[in-house]
Structure formats: C-alpha cells, structure tokens
Amino acid sequence: MQSLRSIAFLLLIASLASAQGSMPTDEKRPSENVSFTPDMLDKSIDPCTDFYAYACSKWKAQNPIPSDQAGWGRFNELQERGQYIMRDILDKYSADDSKRGPVEQKIGDYYQACMDESAIEKRGTKPLAADLAKIAALRSKQDLASELIALHRARTNVLFNFDSTQDFKDASEVIAEVDQGGMALPDKDYYLKEDAKSAELRTQYVAHVQKMFQLLGDTPTRAAAEAKVVMEIETSLAKGALDRVSRRDPQKIYHRMKREELATLAPVLNWKVYLDGIGAPSVGTLNVTEPEFFKHLNETLKTTSLDNWKTYLRWQLVHANAPILPEAFVNENFNFFAKTLAGTKELSPRWKRCVRFVNADLGEALGQKYVEVTFGAEGKERTLKMVDSLEKALDQDIEDVPWMGADTKKQAAAKLSAITNRIGYPDRWRDYSALKIIRGDARGNSQRSNVFEFQRRLNKIGQPVNKDDWPYPPTTVNASYNPLQNNITFPAAILQPPFYDNKADDAMNFGGIGAVIGHELTHGFDDQGRQFDAKGNLRDWWTAEDGKEFEQRASCVADEYSSFSAVDDVKVNGKLTLGENVADNGGMRIAYMALMSTMVEEEPPPVDGLSAKQRFFLGWANVWCQSQTDQLARMLAATNEHAPGRWRVNGTVSNMPEFREAYHCAANAPMVRQNACRVW
Numbered sequence: 001m002q003s004l005r006s007i008a009f010l011l012l013i014a015s016l017a018s019a020q021g022s023m024p025t026d027e028k029r030p031s032e033n034v035s036f037t038p039d040m041l042d043k044s045i046d047p048c049t050d051f052y053a054y055a056c057s058k059w060k061a062q063n064p065i066p067s068d069q070a071g072w073g074r075f076n077e078l079q080e081r082g083q084y085i086m087r088d089i090l091d092k093y094s095a096d097d098s099k100r101g102p103v104e105q106k107i108g109d110y111y112q113a114c115m116d117e118s119a120i121e122k123r124g125t126k127p128l129a130a131d132l133a134k135i136a137a138l139r140s141k142q143d144l145a146s147e148l149i150a151l152h153r154a155r156t157n158v159l160f161n162f163d164s165t166q167d168f169k170d171a172s173e174v175i176a177e178v179d180q181g182g183m184a185l186p187d188k189d190y191y192l193k194e195d196a197k198s199a200e201l202r203t204q205y206v207a208h209v210q211k212m213f214q215l216l217g218d219t220p221t222r223a224a225a226e227a228k229v230v231m232e233i234e235t236s237l238a239k240g241a242l243d244r245v246s247r248r249d250p251q252k253i254y255h256r257m258k259r260e261e262l263a264t265l266a267p268v269l270n271w272k273v274y275l276d277g278i279g280a281p282s283v284g285t286l287n288v289t290e291p292e293f294f295k296h297l298n299e300t301l302k303t304t305s306l307d308n309w310k311t312y313l314r315w316q317l318v319h320a321n322a323p324i325l326p327e328a329f330v331n332e333n334f335n336f337f338a339k340t341l342a343g344t345k346e347l348s349p350r351w352k353r354c355v356r357f358v359n360a361d362l363g364e365a366l367g368q369k370y371v372e373v374t375f376g377a378e379g380k381e382r383t384l385k386m387v388d389s390l391e392k393a394l395d396q397d398i399e400d401v402p403w404m405g406a407d408t409k410k411q412a413a414a415k416l417s418a419i420t421n422r423i424g425y426p427d428r429w430r431d432y433s434a435l436k437i438i439r440g441d442a443r444g445n446s447q448r449s450n451v452f453e454f455q456r457r458l459n460k461i462g463q464p465v466n467k468d469d470w471p472y473p474p475t476t477v478n479a480s481y482n483p484l485q486n487n488i489t490f491p492a493a494i495l496q497p498p499f500y501d502n503k504a505d506d507a508m509n510f511g512g513i514g515a516v517i518g519h520e521l522t523h524g525f526d527d528q529g530r531q532f533d534a535k536g537n538l539r540d541w542w543t544a545e546d547g548k549e550f551e552q553r554a555s556c557v558a559d560e561y562s563s564f565s566a567v568d569d570v571k572v573n574g575k576l577t578l579g580e581n582v583a584d585n586g587g588m589r590i591a592y593m594a595l596m597s598t599m600v601e602e603e604p605p606p607v608d609g610l611s612a613k614q615r616f617f618l619g620w621a622n623v624w625c626q627s628q629t630d631q632l633a634r635m636l637a638a639t640n641e642h643a644p645g646r647w648r649v650n651g652t653v654s655n656m657p658e659f660r661e662a663y664h665c666a667a668n669a670p671m672v673r674q675n676a677c678r679v680w
C-alpha cells in the first residue's frame with residue numbers, strides 16, 4: 001500500500017509470493033530450537049573469502065525452500081512458527097460459542113468462514129454478482145466516478161489510489177492523497193521493459209487474465225479480446241507512472257494542491273462526485289503524488305471506450321477477490337502470481353492462507369491474543385534497554401564523524417534524541433466494534449473489512465496525527481522507522497530468536513536485534529530519512545557542505561551495491577536499495593560500538609572457540625541466511641528496496657575494518673574492501 005511508502009522496513013517479505021497461494025504439504029510444526037550453534041558454520045570456507053557462505057551455506061543446504069514458498073530464510077522460520085501459534089488461537093475461537101468475547105467472535109468467525117471451502121464452492125461467483133451488475137450498468141464515462149468510489153472503498157486497485165497521509169511539510173496535519181495505481185503486475189517495468197524475459201511474462205499474464213474472464217463465464221474468444229484490453233489499459237497507466245527509485249525521493253511525490261487543480265489535471269473524471277462521495281471529510285486540498293500520472297490518466301480515460309473500462313473494472317474486481325472465491329479462481333491466481341511470477345511450486349495449505357487473511361484484515365484483534373501468549377513485560381524491558389544503548393552509540397557516532405560540521409551535528413543529535421520507540425504492541429488497540437463479521441460469509445467478511453479499513457484511514461483526515469496507530473500488527477516479523485513521525489516500531493513477533501535469544505551471549509544479540517535496532521535508527525539519517533527533521537517535517541536542516549559530504553558517502557554505497565549480482569545477469573539496483581544499505585552500514589557500526597561499551601573492562605572469553613567480536617558478526621549473518629527461487633530473486637531485484645541477504649552480510653562486513661580485525665583477514669582478502677564505504 002502507498003501508505004507504507006514512507007516507512008523504511010527492515011525487510012520486505014515477498015508476501016505476493018506466498019499470500020496468494022490448498023494442497024496440504026508439510027504439516028510439520030517447525031522446531032522451536034533455532035538458536036545459533038557453531039556446527040552451523042561451514043569450516044571449509046574461509047570467512048575472509050565469503051563470510052555469508054561460511055555462516056549460511058550449511059543452513060541453506062539443510063533448509064531447502066518448502067514447496068509452498070518462493071523463498072526461505074530465518075525470517076520465514078520465525079513467521080512460520082507464528083502461523084502455528086495464530087492457528088491455535090483461531091482454532092480455539094472458531095467454534096460457535098456464546099462465551100466468546102467480541103474480539104474472539106470476530107477472529108474466530110472470520111477464520112471459520114474462510115476455512116469453509118464447501119460453502120465457498122457452493123456460492124460460486126454469486127458474491128460478486130451485485131458488483132458485476134453495477135459495472136455492466138454503467139452508461140457513460142461520467143458514471144465512472146461513482147463506480148470508482150464503490151471499488152476504492154472496498155480497496156480494489158483500480159486506476160489510482162485514494163488514502164490519507166501525514167502532510168510531508170506539516171507534521172501536525174493529516175490530509176487526503178491520490179497516488180498512482182491500477183496495475184496488477186508488481187511494477188511499471190513489467191509492462192514496459194523490452195527484454196525477452198519481460199515479454200514472456202507479459203504473454204503469460206495476458207493468458208492468465210483471459211483464464212480469469214473464462215472462469216467468470218466468458219467464451220475463450222471474448223475472454224482473449226478482453227485480456228488484451230486489460231493489458232492495453234494497464235500498460236498505458238504504467239507509462240504515466242513514476243519509477244520506484246524516483247518514488248523514494250519525497251520531493252518528487254509531494255504536490256499539495258487544491259481539489260480544483262486536480263480536476264484541471266484530469267478533467268475527464270468527475271472529481272466533484274468522487275471527492276464528495278469517497279467518504280472523506282471535506283477535501284479542500286490534497287497531495288497529488290504525481291501530477292504527471294494524472295495527466296496521463298486523463299488521456300487514457302479519454303481514448304479508452306466505456307466498454308473497455310467496464311472490462312478493466314471487471315478484471316480488477318475478480319483479481320482482488322480471487323483468493324476467497326472457489327478453488328478454480330484460487331488456483332488460477334496462484335498459477336500466475338505465485339508460480340509463474342515467483343517460482344512457488346505449490347499452493348500453501350488452506351489454513352495458512354486463512355491465518356494470513358485474518359491477520360491482514362483483523363491484525364490487531366488477532367494480535368491481542370497473540371501477544372497474550374507470546375510476549376511478556378520483560379520482553380519490552382530488555383528491548384528498551386538495547387534501544388537505549390544503541391541510541392547512545394549513535395549519539396557518540398554523530399559526535400565523532402569527521403565530515404559533518406558542528407551546526408548540522410547539533411540538529412542531528414536533536415533529531416536522534418526526539419526519536420520515540422514503539423515496542424511489542426500498540427498502547428491502545430484498534431476498535432473493531434463497528435465491523436460486522438459473519439460466520440459462513442467469507443467474501444462478505446473480506447469486503448466489509450476492506451471498507452472498514454478504508455474508512456478508518458479516511459477518518460484521520462483533518463485530525464491530529466495519532467502516534468498510537470501502528471502500520472502493521474504485532475504478529476509481523478519486521479521492524480521499521482517512520483520519517484514522518486520520527487519513531488521506530490518493533491513488533492512482538494521479531495523480538496525472538498534468532499534476533500533476540502535469551503540463551504545467547506551479548507555478542508550474538510548485539511549482532512542480531514542490536515544491529516536491527518541500529519539499522520532502524522540509522523534510517524532517520526539515510527538518504528531519505530535525513531530530509532525530514534526531528535518533528536517529521538520535510539525540511540532541509542543540513543548545511544550545503546555537509547549535505548554534499550553525505551551525498552558523496554552515500555554514492556559510494558550505491559556504486560558498491562550496484563556491482564553485486566542479484567540473479568543471472570540482473571544486478572542489484574544500488575539506488576533503489578540505497579537507504580537500506582546505508583542503514584545496514586550504520587546500524588552494524590553503532591551496534592558494534594554499543595557492544596564494545598559493554599566490554600570496556602575486559603573482553604569475555606571465547607565461546608565455542610569464537611571470540612565475542614567474531615560472534616557479533618555471526619549474529620548479523622545468522623539472521624540473513626536465505627534462499628530464493630530465481631523468479632523471486634528477479635522480482636525482488638525490480639521491486640524490493642532491500643538487497644538480497646548475501647549482500648546485506650558481505651556488503652556490510654567488507655566495509656568494516658572491525659570485521660577484518662575480528663577474523664584476522666589479509667589486506668587483500670575478498671571481505672576486505674579496498675575503497676570501503678562508510679556513511680555513519
């Protein structure tokens with residue numbers, strides 16, 4: 001979602017790859033025993049030659065990608081364990097029991113309806129009938145605005161996106177926003193790139209769209225013509241869309257204007273009907289992320305016939321609902337989006353998909369129960385202690401960096417001390433009481449949840465920013481920094497091994513969760529985060545000279561990562577992944593500083609023959625062990641702001657003289673970079 005655009009995550013899981021996909025595969029509950037042990041190391045590999053292979057090749061060999069996944073890493077192990085915990089909770093509450101509380105009824109009945117495949121089969125496409133009839137009844141392009149309202153309110157991805165956002169330049173205000181959208185493929189490049197692989201994927205995509213129309217009852221000939229129309233429209237939208245690297249620049253996606261100005265950009269659409277009816281409090285001004293997109297959209301609206309628009313809307317409707325329609329839709333959706341696009345072999349078992357849907361639609365309801373069974377008060381306390389030591393290290397680092405002047409340093413230190421920490425779960429849970437969840441009504445539940453969430457987001461417009469509002473549920477294995485609010489978020493699900501292990505020593509934990517905390521804090525000072533001030537306003541607080549010094553150091557990182565291979569002949573995009581790589585670079589350094597501050601008296605004795613300094617780097621490598629299908633690797637290279645695990649490890653350690661010292665590497669070893677990059 002575009003609302004997450006400004007949040008820098010630790011890791012973007014390719015949810016597309018697994019979320020779409022019921023054949024039970026491996027029902028084995030994953031092991032709880034995930035602590036690091038030295039027998040995981042491949043002693044035949046010199047850590048100074050390829051540290052990632054030294055730390056991860058055995059794990060990779062012992063943990064092949066499960067057939068219902070496109071990638072598998074230590075993150076996924078943790079997620080998988082969480083899925084089983086969530087299933088236990090949902091099983092408990094899915095029985096129709098009058099003793100259930102309101103939250104338990106909602107998550108339990110949502111899960112029950114989702115699991116009831118025979119009811120879903122019996123209903124067929126009936127749950128879509130009313131929506132399809134409305135699309136068929138459109139009489140003119142003037143009617144499009146009111147149909148867009150209905151589809152957008154159900155969070156269907158048609159033409160563009162409407163949402164609320166914190167004003168980039170006034171952190172006290174939440175305003176409305178329109179953003180590019182309406183394409184089903186993962187990125188605009190998929191529509192436009194001219195290489196053979198991209199052309200092949202487009203042919204397969206059109207074949208998929210055709211099959212979906214056939215499942216709706218259209219003849220193969222008609223469905224083929226319709227699929228061509230969809231491809232033409234989406235390609236046209238792609239041509240007007242801004243690329244991902246540009247979208248990382250907040251200046252390029254901030255254009256606050258009056259509603260009348262938006263109407264001038266795209267007069268073919270009836271904006272009065274749309275903006276008055278979408279469900280937002282009055283929209284006088286709004287952020288139009290990319291005016292060029294809306295100008296282009298206007299041309300597309302003009303030149304495309306009403307019948308073709310109907311075809312496109314029908315496609316997006318069925319596409320959005322495919323995962324909760326009968327099996328034939330689920331399988332066809334899986335075949336293209338998970339199998340062809342990401343290389344997943346099999347659909348995951350029904351229960352896993354239903355757990356994900358509950359988590360996506362009722363995340364803070366399920367999250368309350370999840371936190372009760374997994375997260376104690378001591379988890380919050382020990383995390384806060386780590387955060388505190390990392391903040392101290394970053395403060396020291398800012399003071400020490402030789403390239404930054406005193407004035408900018410003062411501002412940077414003020415920004416750092418203003419960062420707020422959100423650990424475990426929100427202080428106030430989201431109130432779902434207005435959302436109706438009904439047993440046996442899978443699609444209705446999904447639809448109502450979407451409308452509920454859309455309205456919840458729109459209700460923020462004109463209200464003060466609510467900093468208790470979390471961007472994702474506590475069941476999420478991830479962490480983030482939000483430059484608009486200058487805060488970090490660490491959900492309960494990530495505060496476990498291999499990130500934080502009660503049984504491990506400080507060195508491993510500082511290399512794991514410590515470096516992750518350092519990574520998030522550094523995001524406040526990466527190429528994107530540094531453009532916002534302590535309050536979250538987009539405002540340049542750097543002297544021109546210091547800004548230049550920063551850019552120079554950042555471009556060292558961009559160039560370095562651009563030289564790494566992602567898959568086949570595809571390279572990592574150093575500009576797309578710049579913020580994350582800067583965060584890894586700085587995060588590891590300050591985590592190392594924080595660890596050293598615990599060892600001022602003396603270094604602890606080696607554990608299993610490994611010194612504390614060596615174990616620190618293993619703590620980092622250990623969380624990034626991962627494998628991906630070639631297809632997924634290709635998709636992530638185009639869409640993910642994070643470099644592959646291998647480079648997050650080797651790229652980071654090879655820039656650190658501390659690594660060379662810990663492993664006694666020769667000056668010309670591959671893990672000792674001659675032109676080492678350092679930002680923070």
Ligand SMILES: [Zn+2]
Pocket residue numbers: 008009010011519520523579580583
């Ligand atoms: Zn990050």
